[in-house]
Amino acid sequence: MEILVTIVIIAIIMAVAVWLFIAKQGDADFEFKVNERTEFKLVDQTEKTATFSCEVAFINKGSQDGTIMDAYPRHLLPYEQFDGVEVNSRMELTTALRTDNYFEAVIIPKGTGGIVIVTVTFTAKTGNIKDALQNLYDLSVDMPIDIVYQIVARTPWYIHKARMIMTCDEINRAMQAKGTAKWEG
Amino acid sequence: MAELELKPVGTRILTDKDNIVDMIEKYTKEDIGPDDVVSVAESVVAITQGRVARPEDFKVCFLAKILCRFVPQKGSLSSVYGMQSLMDAEGKWRVLFAMIIGMFAKIVGKNGVFYELAGSHAALVDDVTGTMPPFDKCLVYGPLEANGVAEEIKRRLGCYGAAVADVNDLKRALVVGASAGLDPKKLAHILIDNPFGNASQRTPIVIIKNYAAVERRTENLLSSE
Numbered sequence: 461m462e463i464l465v466t467i468v469i470i471a472i473i474m475a476v477a478v479w480l481f482i483a484k485q486g487d488a489d490f491e492f493k494v495n496e497r498t499e500f501k502l503v504d505q506t507e508k509t510a511t512f513s514c515e516v517a518f519i520n521k522g523s524q525d526g527t528i529m530d531a532y533p534r535h536l537l538p539y540e541q542f543d544g545v546e547v548n549s550r551m552e553l554t555t556a557l558r559t560d561n562y563f564e565a566v567i568i569p570k571g572t573g574g575i576v577i578v579t580v581t582f583t584a585k586t587g588n589i590k591d592a593l594q595n596l597y598d599l600s601v602d603m604p605i606d607i608v609y610q611i612v613a614r615t616p617w618y619i620h621k622a623r624m625i626m627t628c629d630e631i632n633r634a635m636q637a638k639g640t641a642k643w644e645g
Numbered sequence: 646m647a648e649l650e651l652k653p654v655g656t657r658i659l660t661d662k663d664n665i666v667d668m669i670e671k672y673t674k675e676d677i678g679p680d681d682v683v684s685v686a687e688s689v690v691a692i693t694q695g696r697v698a699r700p701e702d703f704k705v706c707f708l709a710k711i712l713c714r715f716v717p718q719k720g721s722l723s724s725v726y727g728m729q730s731l732m733d734a735e736g737k738w739r740v741l742f743a744m745i746i747g748m749f750a751k752i753v754g755k756n757g758v759f760y761e762l763a764g765s766h767a768a769l770v771d772d773v774t775g776t777m778p779p780f781d782k783c784l785v786y787g788p789l790e791a792n793g794v795a796e797e798i799k800r801r802l803g804c805y806g807a808a809v810a811d812v813n814d815l816k817r818a819l820v821v822g823a824s825a826g827l828d829p830k831k832l833a834h835i836l837i838d839n840p841f842g843n844a845s846q847r848t849p850i851v852i853i854k855n856y857a858a859v860e861r862r863t864e865n866l867l868s869s870e
Contacts, residue, residue, distance in 0.1 A: 482714050525718045527773055529700070529782050565774045565781040612773060614714060616725055617700050 488526025488570065488613035492518045494624035500580070502634040510589045511581040512634055515554070516607065516624070519573030526570075526613035531563045533578050534606040534621075542601045544592040545582040549605060552577050578605065580626060593631055602627045646862075647855035651840040652676065654850040658779070661695035666797050668693070669850055674802070680857035681804045684832065686841050687769065687811040687821045688776050689849035690788035697783045700726040700773065708737050712744050721772035721784075730784050735764035743767075769811060769821065777847070787811075791822020799824040805857040808832050812839045 497516040504511040520526050533549040550561035554575045558564075568574065580603075584592040606621040656672050659665070669685060677683065691697070705725050713728035721727040732740050740763050747759025760767045769787025776785055788794065791809040798807035809822040810832065818837045820829035832853075840851045 478711060478714075482711070485714060527724075529773055562778060564778050567774050612700055612724055612726065614718075614724070615710070616705055 485614070486523035487615055488520050488524045488568070488611065489522030490518060490520050490526060490528070490568070490609065490611055490620070492516055492576075492607050492609065492622035494607065494622045497578075497624055500626055500630050500634050502638045503579070504581075505589065505638070507588050509581055509583045510593060510635070511579060512626075512631065513577050513579040515575050515577055517573060517575050518568075520568040520570055522570055522613070524570055524614050525567055526611055527565055527567050528563070529565045529610040529612050529617065531576065531607065531609040532561065533580075534608050535580060535626075536604045536606070537601075542596055542599060543585070544595050545584055545589070547603070548581045548583070550579050551607070552579075576607070578607070578624075580605070590635075593635060597628045597632050600628055647680070647858040649835070649856065649859045650854040651835070652852040652854055653840050653842065653848040654852060655848045656850065658777075658847070659689055659693055659849065661693060661697070663693050665690050665693040665794060666801050669798055670801055673850060673852060676852055677802045677804050678854070679803060679805060680855050682827065682832070682853040682856040683798050683802060683804055683807045684810050684836060684851045684853060685794075685798070685807070686849040687788050687791065687809050688771055688785050690791065690794055690809050691769075691785050692776070692780060694789055696786040696788065697780060698730065698786070699783050700724075703729045703733075705729045706732065706737060708732070708741060712740065715744060715748070721770050721775060722767065724772050726784055727770055727772045730770050730786065731763060731766055734766040734770075734786065739764060740767075768819065788821065792824075793822075795822045795824040795827075810836055812836050812841055814839050 494516060498514045500512040500514045502510060503513050531551060533551045535547050535549045537547050550559070551563065552558050553566065554577060556564055556566070582589060582593065603626045604623055605626055606623050608619060608621050610617055610619045654672050654676070656668060659668055665685065669683060673683065703726050706729065709725050709729040709732055713723055713725050716723040716728070722731055743759050743762035746762055750758035766787055771785040773784060774781055776783070788809060795807040795809055806824040806827040808820050808824070808827060808829070810818060810820050812818045816837055818833040820832045823829050823832065835853060836851065842848050
């Protein structure tokens with residue numbers, strides 16, 4: 461009986477020790493700093509399309525290295541709210557520029573981070589893009605964009621979202637800055 | 646006088662739709678001589694064998710979640726999926742046993758015991774990011790029948806020999822399989838500077854030119870002394 465009790469006590473002590481080790485070790489913890497992103501700038505415009513981009517920093521503030529397996533922007537502009545444009549969005553690392561909207565999995569060591577470029581292209585469904593974005597501005601339509609990212613580290617993979625808002629005021633300012641806005645504020 | 650020369654060969658991205666021997670023949674046939682040795686990256690052989698798995702497809706056990714915590718975080722087994730893949734391939738009780746013995750061995754100053762006891766898969770699994778797109782989001786296991794693959798390459802191409810190698814930029818080279826008559830340690834030494842490059846899937850083949858000629862010359866020199 462004493463042997464059994466001793467074994468149980470040893471097992472409990474070992475379990476507690478492992479739990480403490482894991483708790484102290486921690487895990488990766490990612491944050492996309494959407495509130496500190498740069499303002500969207502107009503980077504390209506044609507008769508039918510306007511393309512804007514901004515930069516968003518991210519950091520692994522955890523105590524372990526972590527891997528961003530995948531990441532992409534998810535824009536949310538339902539036709540019930542605004543039906544004048546089609547939207548495409550993509551995201552890329554500043555350290556691995558590419559235009560195919562493929563996010564190559566990357567290890568981010570603890571305490572470090574990086575920057576992603578979010579690019580949004582509006583295409584007018586009818587007419588030209590200036591009129592379409594004018595209409596968007598007149599209707600005061602802001603567009604949420606979720607940065608969706610899949611993380612794997614010491615624990616099983618998970619998907620998080622960080623939301624930012626691309627405002628119609630911001631689009632207006634970007635168009636004016638390029639001198640291509642049809643309106644004057 | 647023939648000198649040893651390492652010649653990386655680029656290919657398109659190879660997938661499980663490809664036969665590795667056919668692909669090597671397609672991309673190297675014109676460059677291969679009877680004194681040459683053909684080496685191919687083990688991860689690409691594994692990919693063509695379909696030995697790839699997405700983390701999303703694993704059912705992770707409690708033991709994998711615990712044991713991965715005891716692997717330094719630069720290693721492929723430090724993630725739950727790397728550890729689970731090892732357990733699936735070698736058995737979880739074997740991995741647990743290897744981990745316990747490995748820990749005790751480390752305490753007395755002997756490293757690498759875990760990898761010796763946990764099975765061949767332990768050193769060969771590549772975690773996510775270990776290979777280039779489109780396999781960067783997958784784990785890649787070690788190849789099956791690496792010696793057989795090497796023999797088939799040698800037979801098909803008529804070269805001096807062939808090898809399947811795992812090489813990285815950290816000065817680590819391991820010959821996983823080789824055709825008969827080749828010395829794996831000698832080959833690993835030749836490949837230690839990673840001639841496959843970082844993106845080994847785009848240059849997954851390295852031809853070691855004049856291998857046999859240099860070997861013969863060395864043997865003649867040694868016998869004349």
